[in-house]
Amino acid sequence: MNKIKKYRKEKGISQMELSAMVGVARQTITLIESGKYNPSLALCTRIAQALDSDLNSLFWEEENE
Template sequence: MKNIRLKLARVEKDLSQDELSKIVGVSRQTISLIELGKYNPSLSLCISICKALSKTLNDLFWEE
């Protein structure tokens, strides 16, 4: 399942995939794969992404 909420939060912060990847210390491809739902990030990476985007784990990664 695609992670639309992650993409929307990233766009809200006016960040490209490349910019977000540099902030959290992964490749741009990793961010792309997470958004496409083809990569399951570690908890520590999820937390780093949440901090960078000023969101909670529930906001971005908890399935409703």
């Protein structure tokens, strides 16, 4: 599962604000956060930039437990 929601909440950004920042509908952000939609690499990159993060942190790195 990706960590977009976690990073978005930490930055105090709503789904609507993030969707406007990356140029997609709010529903797209909802689907991505819930794992029901696989975004393109270009969209993943825009999301990472908007959240001041990187692709590894948002999509691939496992959390340390």
